[in-house]
Amino acid sequence: MKLYGFPPAANAQRVRVFLAEKGIELLTQELNVREDHQFFEPYTSMNPFHCVPFLELDDGTVIAESVTICRYLDETQPGPSLFGKTPQDRAEIDMWLRRFELDGFLPMLHAVRNHVPMFAGRVVPGTRTDLPQLPDLVTRGKEMASIFFDRVEPHMQGRDWVALDHFTMADISGFFTVRMTKALEMDLDRWPALSNWFTKIAARPAFQL
Ligand SMILES: N[C@@H](CCC(=O)N[C@@H](CS)C(=O)NCC(=O)O)C(=O)O
Numbered sequence: 001m002k003l004y005g006f007p008p009a010a011n012a013q014r015v016r017v018f019l020a021e022k023g024i025e026l027l028t029q030e031l032n033v034r035e036d037h038q039f040f041e042p043y044t045s046m047n048p049f050h051c052v053p054f055l056e057l058d059d060g061t062v063i064a065e066s067v068t069i070c071r072y073l074d075e076t077q078p079g080p081s082l083f084g085k086t087p088q089d090r091a092e093i094d095m096w097l098r099r100f101e102l103d104g105f106l107p108m109l110h111a112v113r114n115h116v117p118m119f120a121g122r123v124v125p126g127t128r129t130d131l132p133q134l135p136d137l138v139t140r141g142k143e144m145a146s147i148f149f150d151r152v153e154p155h156m157q158g159r160d161w162v163a164l165d166h167f168t169m170a171d172i173s174g175f176f177t178v179r180m181t182k183a184l185e186m187d188l189d190r191w192p193a194l195s196n197w198f199t200k201i202a203a204r205p206a207f208q209l
Contacts, residue, residue: 002027003069004043005053009033010176011066012053013209017172018070020206022079034118038126050126067097070169082169089164096163096170103148104177111141112183142184149178149191156193160200175201 003019003026005012019026031037031052038050046062047054054064055072063069074083084090113119114137123131156162163170178198181188188195201207 001058002029002056003053004029004031004046004056006031006033007209009052010179011051014066014172014176015053015069016209017175017206018073018082018169021082021167021172021204022073022077024073024077024079036128039128067101067169067173070172074169082167082172084164084168093163093168093170097173099148099152100162100170100174100177104145104152105173105180107141107144107148108177108180108184109141111138111145112180114138114141116183138184142186145181145184145186146190149194153191153194156191156197159193160197162197171197171201175207 003015005015005028007013007016007030031043033050033052037043038047038052044050046056047064049064051064053066053069054062055069056062063072071083074081082093084093109125110123113123113125114133114135120133121128121130123129123133161167161171162174175198178188178194179202188198
């Protein structure tokens with residue numbers, strides 16, 4: 001089994017943090033997506049979505065999608081689950097994972113891709129394109145993320161973790177969503193409970209990226 005990633009890439013970092021939290025060691029290979037190595041063979045055939053991370057199993061099966069990789073490793077490797085033990089725990093964690101991914105991460109991802117100069121010509125992940133960076137998508141992404149954080153803030157008041165009463169995968173994905181406020185110059189102090197949680201998560205040894 002081998003994990004392909006790129007140290008500065010947020011989605012690859014998400015898996016790295018998960019591995020560190022679980023104490024799992026894997027064979028890894030760096031794929032420099034800034035130098036377009038994902039478009040060369042054998043990688044373009046291994047993951048035709050041209051993104052890291054992806055996990056190559058011993059029988060050649062390739063699993064992409066950071067949360068899917070983490071879920072697979074959670075189920076197949078030893079150690080306490082970060083995805084929940086009971087159906088109810090799994091449902092609560094998955095609910096928060098999807099909220100952070102769909103309502104937070106996605107609009108912010110498009111805002112970042114349309115804002116940061118490095119992503120010119122790369123506004124769609126895994127694609128080289130003539131589509132221009134659109135400032136309106138930056139504005140709208142930040143507005144959508146703000147609405148999402150306004151909803152999360154009351155939930156986080158008086159809580160230590162995003163889901164359940166202990167650290168889970170929802171805290172990992174939540175961290176990478178909230179961290180994008182930095183690239184978008186959003187003031188996290190607007191959401192004090194979320195900000196306190198973020199500071200605490202960022203201090204964990206596994207998050208020293
Ligand atoms: N939904 C995918 C997204 C993967 C993704 O966007 N990876 C980025 C790095 S964070 C990438 O490899 N981009 C390459 C490119 O845009 O060409 C996941 O969660 O793994």
